[in-house]
Amino acid sequence: MNPKIKILLVEDDPNFGSIMKSYLELNDFEVMLKPDGKQGLTAFRSESFDICILDVMMPEMDGFTLAKEIKKTNIDTPFIFLTAKSLKEDMLEGFRTGADDYITKPFDSEVLLFKIHAILKRKMQRAENETFINEMTVGKLSFNFNLRTLSHANLVQQLSPKEAHLLKMLITSKDGILLRKDALEKIWGNDNYFNGRSMDVFIARLRKCLKADPAIEIVNIHGNGFRLMVG
Secondary structure, eight states, X not given: OOOOOEEEEEOSOHHHHHHHHHHHHHTTOEEEEESSHHXXXXXXXXXXXXXXXXXSSOSSSOHHHHHHHHHHHOTTOOEEEEESOOOHHXXXXXXXXXXXXXXXSSOOHHHHHHHHHHHHXXXXXXXXXXXXXXXXXXXXXXXXXXXXXXEETTEEEEOOHHHHHHHHHHHHOGGGEEEHHHHIIIIISOOOHHHHHHHHHHHHHXXXXXXXXXXXXXEEETTTEEEEEEO
């Protein structure tokens, strides 16, 4: 028997949350319901979920903030925003946060089901497409993305999640150039100034890790991004 898809549902309206939880469970999902953003984040950090459904306006921590924290923990977890607000600015903020979809209340429950299945299908397809790049060679170094290790001879370096994702994107970037904007949106969830400075720190750390092979260099492409060079 295949395991059930596990959903984290964070909704502060107890009646609406209970109805949604029951509806999703009737459609063969496993659902954990939390009433506010802080409890939702605690649950996400303690358990594994396939997808998150987040209300936007909540006490303690709003949905946008929760989504950003979720991305810091696991950038690959998809999520859908639910909200009674249909303002363009709110929708744009939702998508900038990295949302896979944004649904305004009231909505058709069957449409929500369709969107969940579509998002999970895309996630599975991405995982299948990326399987072949979990282990790769960079110059004289061996990089294992799943284990987040960079190896050379008897030296094994453990990379942080962000370092591993940066190296993966540098290796697989189209035309060999990793655009700053793409890395910031994919890994940090937002391309603002402070995240940009944070990324520069991680690029510097990655350069130190790659020094095990002097032929490898991360080159700045001024005003654009980075290129991984192997001499």
